[in-house]
Amino acid sequence: MNQINKKSILIKFILIITLIVTVENLALAAASDYFKEDSSSSAVKALLIDASNAYKRGMQETDPVKKNQAFEQAAASLERALRINPRQPTIWHNLAGVRLTQGDWMRAANLATKSNMHAGNDPKYYELRIRNWMLITLACEGMGDMTCAREARNRAQNLAQALYQ
Amino acid sequence: MRRTKTFQNIRRGRANYATAGARRRTLHRRPPRRRAFSFRWYWLLFIIIMFFCGSYVSELDVQVRAKFEGQRWALPARVYASPLELYTGLRLTPSRLSKELNELGYQNTSAPKKAGEYWHNKNEFLIITRAFKFWDASDLSRTVQIRFADNQISSVRDLSHNGKRASPLIRLEPKLIGKIYPAHNEDRILVRSGEVPKHLIDALIAMEDRNFYHHWGVSVMGMLRAFVANFRAGKLVQGGSTLTQQLVKNFYLSSERTLKRKINEAIMALLLEWHYSKDEILETYLNEVYLGQSGKRAIHGVGLAARFYFNRPLNELDLSQLALLVSLVRGASLYNPRKHPKRALARRNLVLDVMVKQGKITAAEAQHAKAMPLGITKKKSESVFPYPAFMALVRQQLHRDYNEEDLRSEGLQIFTTLNPLIQNAAEKAMENALKKKLEKKRPKATNLEGAMIVTSSDQGEILAMVNGKNTRYAGFNRPLEAKRQIGSLMKPAIFLTALEQYQTYNLITPLNDGPYKLKTKSGIWRPKNYDHRYHGYVPLYRVLAKSYNVATVRLGMELGLNKITHTLRRLGVKRKFNRLYPSMLLGSITLTPLEVTQMYQTIASGGFRVPLRSIRNVLDRNGKPLQRYSLSIEERFDAKPIFLLNYALQQVMKEGTGRYVSRTLPKELVFAGKTGTTNNYRDSWFVGFGSELLTVTWVGRDDNKPMGLTGASGAMIIWRDFIKSVHPNATAPITPSGVEWRNIDGKDIPFIVDEQMGMGSGSLFFAGMY
Numbered sequence: 001m002n003q004i005n006k007k008s009i010l011i012k013f014i015l016i017i018t019l020i021v022t023v024e025n026l027a028l029a030a031a032s033d034y035f036k037e038d039s040s041s042s043a044v045k046a047l048l049i050d051a052s053n054a055y056k057r058g059m060q061e062t063d064p065v066k067k068n069q070a071f072e073q074a075a076a077s078l079e080r081a082l083r084i085n086p087r088q089p090t091i092w093h094n095l096a097g098v099r100l101t102q103g104d105w106m107r108a109a110n111l112a113t114k115s116n117m118h119a120g121n122d123p124k125y126y127e128l129r130i131r132n133w134m135l136i137t138l139a140c141e142g143m144g145d146m147t148c149a150r151e152a153r154n155r156a157q158n159l160a161q162a163l164y165q
Numbered sequence: 166m167r168r169t170k171t172f173q174n175i176r177r178g179r180a181n182y183a184t185a186g187a188r189r190r191t192l193h194r195r196p197p198r199r200r201a202f203s204f205r206w207y208w209l210l211f212i213i214i215m216f217f218c219g220s221y222v223s224e225l226d227v228q229v230r231a232k233f234e235g236q237r238w239a240l241p242a243r244v245y246a247s248p249l250e251l252y253t254g255l256r257l258t259p260s261r262l263s264k265e266l267n268e269l270g271y272q273n274t275s276a277p278k279k280a281g282e283y284w285h286n287k288n289e290f291l292i293i294t295r296a297f298k299f300w301d302a303s304d305l306s307r308t309v310q311i312r313f314a315d316n317q318i319s320s321v322r323d324l325s326h327n328g329k330r331a332s333p334l335i336r337l338e339p340k341l342i343g344k345i346y347p348a349h350n351e352d353r354i355l356v357r358s359g360e361v362p363k364h365l366i367d368a369l370i371a372m373e374d375r376n377f378y379h380h381w382g383v384s385v386m387g388m389l390r391a392f393v394a395n396f397r398a399g400k401l402v403q404g405g406s407t408l409t410q411q412l413v414k415n416f417y418l419s420s421e422r423t424l425k426r427k428i429n430e431a432i433m434a435l436l437l438e439w440h441y442s443k444d445e446i447l448e449t450y451l452n453e454v455y456l457g458q459s460g461k462r463a464i465h466g467v468g469l470a471a472r473f474y475f476n477r478p479l480n481e482l483d484l485s486q487l488a489l490l491v492s493l494v495r496g497a498s499l500y501n502p503r504k505h506p507k508r509a510l511a512r513r514n515l516v517l518d519v520m521v522k523q524g525k526i527t528a529a530e531a532q533h534a535k536a537m538p539l540g541i542t543k544k545k546s547e548s549v550f551p552y553p554a555f556m557a558l559v560r561q562q563l564h565r566d567y568n569e570e571d572l573r574s575e576g577l578q579i580f581t582t583l584n585p586l587i588q589n590a591a592e593k594a595m596e597n598a599l600k601k602k603l604e605k606k607r608p609k610a611t612n613l614e615g616a617m618i619v620t621s622s623d624q625g626e627i628l629a630m631v632n633g634k635n636t637r638y639a640g641f642n643r644p645l646e647a648k649r650q651i652g653s654l655m656k657p658a659i660f661l662t663a664l665e666q667y668q669t670y671n672l673i674t675p676l677n678d679g680p681y682k683l684k685t686k687s688g689i690w691r692p693k694n695y696d697h698r699y700h701g702y703v704p705l706y707r708v709l710a711k712s713y714n715v716a717t718v719r720l721g722m723e724l725g726l727n728k729i730t731h732t733l734r735r736l737g738v739k740r741k742f743n744r745l746y747p748s749m750l751l752g753s754i755t756l757t758p759l760e761v762t763q764m765y766q767t768i769a770s771g772g773f774r775v776p777l778r779s780i781r782n783v784l785d786r787n788g789k790p791l792q793r794y795s796l797s798i799e800e801r802f803d804a805k806p807i808f809l810l811n812y813a814l815q816q817v818m819k820e821g822t823g824r825y826v827s828r829t830l831p832k833e834l835v836f837a838g839k840t841g842t843t844n845n846y847r848d849s850w851f852v853g854f855g856s857e858l859l860t861v862t863w864v865g866r867d868d869n870k871p872m873g874l875t876g877a878s879g880a881m882i883i884w885r886d887f888i889k890s891v892h893p894n895a896t897a898p899i900t901p902s903g904v905e906w907r908n909i910d911g912k913d914i915p916f917i918v919d920e921q922m923g924m925g926s927g928s929l930f931f932a933g934m935y
Contacts, residue, residue, distance in 0.1 A: 043252035046333035072793055076301040076782075079624070079796050084252065086623040087856060087899070095796070110773065110798050114623075117771050117804045120899035 044088060047081035050074075051094060058101070074098050089118040089125055096135055105142035112136050126163045130156050222432060228417060229436045237449065238465075239347035240355065240576030240786055244559060245339035246583040247628075247781070248299070251311060252334045255318045256892060259288055261586060262311070266292065268340060268585075270476035270546070280306040281481045288313040291324075295478070297338035298788040300580060300781070309335050340585055343550045345560070345572045350461045352547075354468035355576070355786070356479055358448035364484050365467065366447065367525040368491040368516050374408040375523065378443055382409040382434035409434040412450045456493045457501065459548045464497075469547070474502065476546035484526065485534035488516040502541045510539060553639035554632035555583055558759075558779050561645075566792065567783075576786030582626035582779055587858075587891055591617050591629040592636045594887035599634045602882060603864065607873035609846075615864045615883065616643035616758045622859045624796055625766050625775030641867065648755040649848045649865060652841035653712045653876070655752035657768060657810055659721045660709050662732045664806040666724075667917040672809055673909055675702040678716035685747055692718040692751065695842070695875075706813040706914070710821030712840065714751055721750035735801045737763040737774050752841065761852065762861045768810065769837075769854040771898065772802030804901040805917045811837050811898050812915055823851075826881045830888060834895035838884075840876030847871050849879030853888070855895025860884055 051074040058070030078095045085091070096111035112132040119125035119132070133156035140149035249265055251257075263273070263285050271292070272282045283292040290311040297304050308324040321335055346352060370377045376384050384407050391405030406414070413433045418426055437446060457464035457473055464473050470490050471479040482490075492500050492512040502509035517531040526534075550556065559581055563572060571577065599613050619629040630644050641647070663670040678700040682691045692714045694700070700713060708716045721729055726745040738760060746753065756764070759777070767774045775798050782793040814837035818827040822840040830836070834855060841850030849864040849872075862880040866872050874880075900906070903919025 043250075043254075043334040069790075072795070073301055075795055076793065080250075080301070082624060082796070083621070083626075084250070086621065087896075106799075107797055110800050113800050114771070114773055114798055117901060118899055121902045122899075 044081045044085050044091070047077045047084075048091070048094065051077035051081070051098075055094075055098060055101075068102070071098050071102050087118050089115045089128055092118060093128055093132055093135070096132070100135055100139055100142075103142065105139040108142075109136045109139040112139070126159065130159045130163065133159065222436070225429065225433055226436050229433050230440060232417065233437070233441065233449070236574075238353060238355075238452070239351060239574035241347060241352055242345040242572045242575065242577040242579055243341060244343035244345070244556065244579045244581060246342045246581060246585050246588075247626075248297075248339040249337045249586075250334060251309075251318060251321055251337070253318055253321055256316060257313075257318060257586075258316045259285070259290070259313050262290060262313075265337070265340075265585070269337060270472075270478075272477075277308075279481065281477060294335065295338050297336075298784070299336070300784060300790050300793060303788075304336055304338075307335065311335075339580065341547060341550075342552055342581070342583060342585075343556045343559070344547070346462065347573045350463065351465060352462050352469055353452060353464075353466040354472060355452055356448075356466065356468040358444045358451075360480055361448075361451060361467070362480060362482065362487055364520075364526070365451075365479075365482075365487040365490065368488050368520055369408070369451075369494065371519050371523045371525055372491055372516055373411070373494060374406075377408050377447075380407055380409075380438075382436075382438035383407060383431050406430075407434065408450050409437055409446055412446060412453060413437060415455065416449070416453050454494055455497055456490065457497045459545050462548065472547050473545060474541050476542045476544075483534070483537070484530060485513065485517070485537040486540055488520070488534060489513045489539065492516050502539050503545075506539055506541075513539070549637075551637055552583065552588065552630070554636070554642050554644055555581075555588070555627070555630040555779065557639070557642050558627065558630060558645060562779050577791070578784040578786070578788070580781045580783070582628060582781055583630075584628040587619055588629040588631070590890040591619055591631045591860075591887050594883050594890060595631045596634050596636070598883040598886055599864070603874060603879055606878065609871055609873040611872075612866055612868075613864055613872060613874075614643060614867055615862065615880070616647060617860065617862045617883065617887070618644050618758055618762045619887075620762060620766060620777060620859045622766075622769040622854055622857055623771075623775070625770070625777045626781075627777055627779045628858070643863070643867075644758045646757060647863070647865075647867075648757055649863060649869075650752055650843040651754060651756050651761060652752040652843040652848060652850060653714075654761060654765075654839055654841040654850050654852060655750065655754065656709055656712065656717055657814065657839060658732045658736060658764075659717060659724065659729055659750060660705065660813060661736075661768075661802065661806060661810050662724050662728050663705065663720060664809045665732075665802070667806065670705060671916055672706040672813060672914050673704040676705055676708050676716040676720055677701075678703050678708065678713050678719075681715050681719050683718070683722065683747060690747060706816055707820070709813045710816035710819075712817075712822050718747065718750050722747060726750075733764070735774075736765075736767045737801075752843065758861050758863050761850070761863075762859065765852045765854065765861065766859060767801055768807060768814075769859040770798070772800060772804055772807035773798040774801045805904050805919070808898060808901050808904055809915055809917065814839055815897075818853075822875075822877050823853075823881060826877055826885050830885060831892070834888070834893075835897045836888075836895050838881070840881060842875040845871040846873045846875065849874040850876050851880035851884050853881075853884050855893060856898070857894040858891075860887065862887075 054070050054074035054077060058067050058074065061067040061070055075095060075098050078091050078098065081088070081091045082095075092111055092115035096108045096115060099111060100108035112135045116129050116132045119129050133152050136152040137149050137156060140146070140152055251262075266283055267273070270281065273285060274282050275284060277284050277291055277293045280293050280295045283290060291308070292311065293308050294304070294306055296306045306325075310320075310322040310324055311318060312320045321333070323335070344352065374384070374387065376387060380387070384405070387407060388405035410430050413430050417433060418430060452466040452468065454467065455463060455465055456467070456470040459473065464470055467490055468479050470493070471477060471482055471486075474489070475482060475486055489502060489509065492509065492515070495512075499505070500509045500512045514535050517526070517534050520526045521528050521531045559579065560572075563579065567577070595615050595617055599615055604610050604613050614633045615631070616633070617629070617631040618627065620627050632640075632643050663674075664672075678694070680691070680699055682689050684690075694714050695712070699715060700711075703711070703713060703716060708720075726747070726749065729750070730742065730745055738756065740754075740756065740760060742749070742754060763777055766777065775796075778794055780794050783791045785791050815835060817823045817838050817840070818836050823838045827836065827838070836853050836855045838851065838853040841848065841852075847865055847869055851862045853860050862884045864872075864874060864879040864883065872879075900915065903917060904915050905918045906913045906915050908914075
């Protein structure tokens with residue numbers, strides 16, 4: 001029981017931080033002047049904010065049905081954003097986060113892997129990739145697959161070392 | 166239940182009261198006598214008659230309430246395309262936007278004032294959008310200004326919030342693309358009494374039942390007036406029925422004209438008025454009334470009639486249009502404005518005159534309305550739907566979760582993935598290319614048919630589905646049902662199997678395309694290349710790009726048929742193959758275009774299996790969310806070998822079988838593709854994908870006779886025309902970590918350098934999934 005609680009707190013922490021950070025990052029990217037204002041991302045940004053709000057609502061909700069509705073709402077906004085920009089790794093990551101929170105481990109891990117695929121080797125997304133591997137670690141733990149969890153954690157650590165050294 | 170009880174109590178109460186009243190009167194008139202009771206035979210008769218009358222009335226009462234309180238009508242399911250989302254940066258031309266708006270029934274005016282109107286001048290639009298309830302949000306009506314530059318939306322501004330605010334995203338309401346009708350083809354769009362324009366109610370009451378708000382369901386005065394009017398005219402010019410009686414007649418009773426029916430009608434009208442408010446009765450009337458016919462389909466209710474005649478929602482109609490709807494109440498076919506415009510106009514103006522006479526509108530208003538043309542759309546809106554092939558797929562997917570009865574009667578709202586702009590471009594490309602280009606190319610190329618499926622590369626949403634060159638006709642559904650040999654479309658499965666063994670194979674591994682024979686059960690097989698030549702040792706990627714058969718068969722036999730079948734499974738091909746033959750390496754297996762799409766979807770999405778979806782979500786008749794079909798993906802292949810395969814498929818377009826056709830496409834677009842041709846040119850296939858769209862195209866004859874076209878000279882031409890018209894995003898795939906580019910003989914070629922294969926390559930949490 002205690003362990004589950006701990007895990008869910010950890011999950012909450014990671015996801016809220018991630019959502020906030022990514023929304024801010026996007027806002028920054030759009031505002032920075034060296035980057036020609038790519039306004040199509042403003043539509044994506046608005047949808048990410050919608051998703052983030054729905055997600056927060058879901059976290060606070062105690063009624064399981066309404067909780068699930070709020071998470072699906074978040075997922076729907078993210079899928080809508082993907083229709084506008086299917087290659088934005090942040091959107092895939094957030095979708096993975098929503099599924100992880102719902103305990104849909106397999107789907108969460110797959111979505112995070114997809115996010116990593118679109119992140120490629122771009123230094124801009126190093127941090128996002130670390131998050132993705134952490135998310136996969138949690139998903140593997142959720143599935144009770146410790147081998148997979150260990151491997152994913154190693155990947156996260158290797159990336160983090162490469163980034164902060 | 167509760168209601169019934171209350172009602173019985175009320176009745177009992179009234180009965181008690183009546184008895185008490187009678188007793189009081191008795192007391193007053195006659196002094197009490199010693200003899201308490203004296204029997205009179207007619208009392209018994211009276212009681213017996215009252216008993217039968219009472220039970221008859223209560224029987225009718227049960228009928229009246231049961232139907233009124235239950236689900237009043239079977240409503241067809243309504244199927245919608247995906248909505249057009251407008252945001253800065255969207256590739257769209259002004260003419261396409263105005264076409265889209267017109268199809269949604271928006272009116273082009275110089276000064277838009279209400280929802281459903283817009284103004285357009287060259288590169289600028291001012292649109293007042295309609296409110297619409299989607300799965301995820303209720304979008305309100307908004308006034309937006311949209312500007313275009315270089316066939317892109319350059320700005321979207323929301324003017325409804327006082328100041329001019331940049332708005333990131335505006336969604337138009339989705340286009341209706343189909344309905345699933347109830348058994349008797351009844352069709353209606355329910356309206357609530359609060360949404361009905363006042364003019365409509367005024368006109369209806371003025372024409373049909375001016376005492377509606379004052380009578381109890383039956384109007385003696387009305388009947389007398391009608392009798393006098395008819396007597397004077399010497400024919401039937403006026404009906405004496407109240408609206409309530411008319412409703413009873415249509416709603417509960419058959420159309421026979423007997424005295425018994427007339428009596429029933431009157432009793433039921435009284436009962437209806439007793440139980441329900443005027444508003445409830447009027448609302449039901451407005452939804453029940455018969456207002457037209459479209460083939461087998463009966464047009465019921467003012468909501469649907471507004472769509473049917475004007476292609477607009479009821480609340481957007483003006484006085485003249487509302488008067489026309491009311492004029493149809495008396496004879497939908499007699500005053501049919503499409504068939505008898507003059508008669509309809511006269512009747513409409515009569516309605517307006519009567520409204521003036523009864524003080525419902527001013528003479529000036531009537532004058533203005535009379536000056537308006539009928540304003541009927543030529544096309545019977547919501548009658549014929551243009552995408553039967555796609556609808557068949559939607560129904561197939563719906564049947565997994567809903568039974569036929571619910572689909573036909575519950576008024577479900579089904580939101581699909583179909584993108585009308587892409588669908589129309591695909592249809593046009595198919596029709597033009599087949600009729601004007603391909604059928605004239607080869608003498609054998611007659612009676613060509615085709616199929617095309619377009620999906621979103623990463624999400625697997627089916628955006629378009631084209632069936633043959635006459636796409637409006639339902640019939641043999643080629644995208645879903647035409648099982649055809651796939652030819653060289655098979656090859657990527659073989660090369661992917663090789664590239665996964667990255668320690669043995671890379672893109673420049675030399676493969677032997679020299680003479681080759683192999684023993685099979687039916688004798689010795691010597692595979693041949695299309696050019697009937699052998700090419701010696703050729704780098705792996707070029708074998709795929711040039712689609713060399715001999716080297717491919719040799720590679721496939723080296724890898725083993727079992728492994729390749731396993732790769733097919735992982736790619737998403739579910740069809741069972743009883744036995745494995747070497748000829749399957751050259752595509753002797755048969756698949757439908759939809760199955761081919763599912764197979765290539767896994768490649769286009771970077772190694773993730775994405776179930777193809779045609780439905781996004783379902784709402785009930787009141788807009789309450791029922792179900793959402795969410796995006797689900799499953800990693801089936803590591804990103805690295807998929808990236809290498811994708812590179813080889815790009816070479817198809819640059820130096821391989823697709824080079825001639827792809828030369829005519831804009832250079833900045835990066836596509837991967839594969840041509841497929843089967844024995845004696847029976848099938849012409851092309852699969853092409855970029856970062857946004859995956860397209861599978863097939864051309865052939867329904868009778869499977871040779872038609873002389875290869876993948877590149879047939880299907881690929883259609884694809885090329887389609888791409889030119891929609892100009893999708895097509896950027897190079899992102900190089901995954903673990904892949905490095907090296908320059909080999911002046912050509913940059915990717916190699917797998919990371920020893921660690923992906924988490925999802927079947928090694929860890931996805932093991933044993935397929």
